[in-house]
Amino acid sequence: MKIAVIQFPGTNCEHETLVAARSAGLSGEIFRWNRPAEELSGFDGYIIPGGFSYQDRLRAGAIASKEPVMDALREEADGGKPIIGICNGFQILVESGLLPGLGGVDVALAQNVMVSKGEIVRRGFYCAWTTLRHEAPRERCSGSFLLEKGDIVRMPLAHAEGNLVTADEKLMERLNRENQVIFRYCDQQGHVEEEFPVNINGSRESIAGICNPEGNVLGLMPHPERSSFSWQLPPADPEKSVGDMNAPGPGRMIFESMKRYIEVRGC
Amino acid sequence: MLIYLRVWLKIPDAEAATVKNTLRRRMGYGAVLSDLGKERLWSIQVDDSVADPVDLARRLARELVNENKESYKASVDSVDFEKGFVPVRVGLSIEDGEAVSALNRLRNRLGFEVVRGVERSVVWKLSLQSRNPEKTAEEIAERLLINPHKDFYEIVS
Numbered sequence: 001m002k003i004a005v006i007q008f009p010g011t012n013c014e015h016e017t018l019v020a021a022r023s024a025g026l027s028g029e030i031f032r033w034n035r036p037a038e039e040l041s042g043f044d045g046y047i048i049p050g051g052f053s054y055q056d057r058l059r060a061g062a063i064a065s066k067e068p069v070m071d072a073l074r075e076e077a078d079g080g081k082p083i084i085g086i087c088n089g090f091q092i093l094v095e096s097g098l099l100p101g102l103g104g105v106d107v108a109l110a111q112n113v114m115v116s117k118g119e120i121v122r123r124g125f126y127c128a129w130t131t132l133r134h135e136a137p138r139e140r141c142s143g144s145f146l147l148e149k150g151d152i153v154r155m156p157l158a159h160a161e162g163n164l165v166t167a168d169e170k171l172m173e174r175l176n177r178e179n180q181v182i183f184r185y186c187d188q189q190g191h192v193e194e195e196f197p198v199n200i201n202g203s204r205e206s207i208a209g210i211c212n213p214e215g216n217v218l219g220l221m222p223h224p225e226r227s228s229f230s231w232q233l234p235p236a237d238p239e240k241s242v243g244d245m246n247a248p249g250p251g252r253m254i255f256e257s258m259k260r261y262i263e264v265r266g267c
Numbered sequence: 268m269l270i271y272l273r274v275w276l277k278i279p280d281a282e283a284a285t286v287k288n289t290l291r292r293r294m295g296y297g298a299v300l301s302d303l304g305k306e307r308l309w310s311i312q313v314d315d316s317v318a319d320p321v322d323l324a325r326r327l328a329r330e331l332v333n334e335n336k337e338s339y340k341a342s343v344d345s346v347d348f349e350k351g352f353v354p355v356r357v358g359l360s361i362e363d364g365e366a367v368s369a370l371n372r373l374r375n376r377l378g379f380e381v382v383r384g385v386e387r388s389v390v391w392k393l394s395l396q397s398r399n400p401e402k403t404a405e406e407i408a409e410r411l412l413i414n415p416h417k418d419f420y421e422i423v424s
Contacts, residue, residue, distance in 0.1 A: 057282040059414060066293040066411070095414070108416035111364055123364040165361060167416045 001262050004031035004043040006073070006089075008064045012051035013225060017086065020228035021047065023246070024255035033064070037072035044262045045082040045142070046073060048089030050158075050223055060109065060161045061091030070096045082142030082261050083217045084254065087159055090209070090219030099219045100180055101212030106171060109221075110163045114196035121196060127158040129234055130200055130222050132208050133186040136179040141211040143218035144182050145257035145264070152190050153183070154237070155227040155251045157200065162221035164203040164210075172205060183209035183220055216261075224251030268317060270324045271346040272309040273390070274332050274339045280305055286391070290407060299403060304392035308346070308356065309369075312384035323381070330377055331369070346423070353395055353404040354423040358388035361417050390423065 003021055007014045007030050014030045021028055031040065040046070054063035064070070070092070077083055077098060085093040091109050093099040100106050114122040131154050134147040147153070166172070175181050184206040185199050186192045192206050193199060199206040201221070209220030226232055227249040230241035241247040287303040290296040309331055317323055324341035332339045348354045363386070370385040391412055397403040401422055408420040 054285055055281070057285045058412070062411065062414070063285055063289050066289050068293070105414055105416070108414040108418075110359075110361055110417045113362070113364065120364075123368075165416055167360075 001026050001044045001259060002042070003028035003045040003047060003258070004040060005029070006031050006033060006046060006048045006069065008033045008051075008053035008067070008092075010052040010055050011049055011088070013049040013086065013223065014051075017047055017049040017225045020225035020252065021255045021258075023228055023248070024252055024259050026255060026259050033067050033069045035069075037068045040069065040072045040076060043081075045258055046076065046084075047258075048083070048085040048092055049225070050087030050089060053088055053092060056161075059095065061088060061093075061095040064092045065095035070098075074098060077212070077217050080214070080216055080265060082258050084143045084258060085217075085219040086223055086225065087157070087162075087221055090221055091161065093217065093219045098217050099212055100171075100175060100210050101214070101217060102171075102174075106168060107164055107166045109161050110165045111161050112159070112163050112200075113202035114200070115194075115202055116196045125158075125160040126200060127156070128197070128200060129154060129156045130208070131186050131188050131190075132183040132220075132222060133190050133192060135181045135184055136211075139264075140179050141182050141215045141218050141257075142261040143209075143211070143220070143254050143257055145261040146253055147257065150190065152186070152188075153224075153250045153253060154233070155222040155224050157222040159201070159221055162201045162203060164207045166204065175207075175210060176205075178213060180210050180213065181205070181207055182211050182218060183207070183222075224254035227251035228255065268313050268315050268320060269344050270311045270313055270320055270327065271342045272311070272324065272328055272331060272339050273342075273346065274307040274309065274337050275305070276336060277338050278336050286411070290411060294410065296403075296407065299395050299397040300393065300407075301396055302352070302394040304352070306390045306392065308388045308390050310386040310388070311382060314381040314383065317381050327373070327379065327382075330373065348390070348392070348423060351394060352392040353400050355391045355393060355404050355408050355412060355420055356388050356423050357391065357408065357412050357418055357420045358386065359417055360419040363387055
C-alpha cells in the first residue's frame with residue numbers, strides 16, 4: 001500500500017507525516033505539487049500535510065486549492081481512494097470543495113476566536129495539546145476507520161485559522177445527521193464544551209474534523225503525526241514512553257485506519 | 268466622519284503576484300487579466316467634532332502604516348480610485364479581530380479618543396480586458412478572492 005504525501009510550496013510537515021504513515025505499515029513518498037498530476041493514480045491513498053502552502057497568501061489553502069494536482073486528487077477521491085488533510089491540508093480540502101464535499105465551498109476555516117465566560121479572551125495562532133472525541137460510528141471514515149464512537153484521541157494542534165464557520169444555517173444539521181462530523185474537541189474525560197480552552201479555536205459545535213459524504217476524505221486541524229509515537233507525548237502523560245522509540249502514540253490510529261480502509265476497500 | 272487610508276506596498280507585493288499568477292495560469296484568466304494590484308483600506312470612523320481631519324489622518328497613518336515599506340493616501344468621507352482597473356473591496360463578514368484590536372489600540376493605548384470605529388478591508392485592483400469588466404471582476408471575486416462563509420466583496424464604483 002503506497003501513499004503520496006502531497007507537498008506544496010510552504011508545506012512543512014511532509015517528512016514527519018511520511019514517517020508516521022510508515023510507522024503504521026504504509027509505504028509512500030513525498031509527492032511535489034508540480035509533478036505530472038497523472039502520476040497520482042499510482043498511489044492507494046493521499047495525505048495533504050500541514051504547513052503554510054503558498055505562505056497562506058490570500059487565505060490559508062486558497063491558492064493551493066487551484067493547483068492542477070487538486071483536480072487530480074478530486075478524481076481519485078471520486079474513485080473512492082482515501083485522502084486525509086491535516087491542518088493546512090484540511091484548509092486546502094475546504095477551499096477546494098472536497099470537504100465537506102457537498103458541491104461547492106460550503107464552510108470556511110476562519111481566524112481562531114477563543115471565548116471564555118462569554119468573552120473573547122484571545123484570538124489567532126494557538127499551539128497546544130488537545131483531546132478529540134470520535135463522533136462517528138466505526139468504519140464511517142477512512143482516517144478513523146478503526147475508532148469506535150466515543151473514543152478519545154490526544155494530539156497537538158498549531159494554527160491560526162481553524163475556526164469552522166458557515167453561512168449555511170442548515171449545514172450543521174446535515175453534517176450531524178450524515179455522521180460527517182468525525183472529531184470534536186473535548187476535555188480529557190470526553191466532555192464537549194463550547195468554550196475555550198476545551199473548544200480551542202471557537203469552531204462551530206467544537207468541530208475538529210469532518211469527512212465527505214462518502215467517508216473517504218477526512219480533514220482535521222490537529223496533527224496526528226505529532227503523536228504517532230508515544231515518546232512525542234507531553235512529559236506528564238502517563239502513556240509517554242521513554243524507552244521504546246517505536247511505541248505507538250494515539251495519533252498513529254489515524255494512519256492505521258487509512259491502511260485498514262485501503263485493505264478493506266481494495267483501493 | 269470617516270477617514271479612509273489607502274495603503275499599498277512600495278516593495279514588490281508577493282501576495283498580489285501569487286493571486287495574479289493563479290488567476291492567469293490556473294484559472295483561465297490569462298487573456299483578460301492584464302494586471303492586478305492590492306491595497307489595504309482602513310475605514311476609520313471619528314467624531315464629527317474633529318477640527319482638522321487631514322491632520323488626524325496623518326497621525327493615524329503614523330500608527331497604521333509602516334512607511335519603510337508602505338505608502339498611503341488619506342481621504343475624508345469618500346474614497347476614490349484611479350481609472351484603469353476595477354476595484355474589488357473584500358472584507359470579513361464575520362467579526363474582524365484585527366480591526367477590533369486596532370480600535371482598542373488606537374483608543375486605549377495611543378490616546379485617539381475621537382476614534383469610534385475601525386474597519387479593515389483589502390482592495391484588489393483588477394485590470395481587465397473583457398467585454399464586461401465588472402462582471403468578470405465579480406466572477407473572480409466569487410471564484411477566488413472570497414470564501415463566502417466569512418468574506419464579503421463589493422465593486423467600488
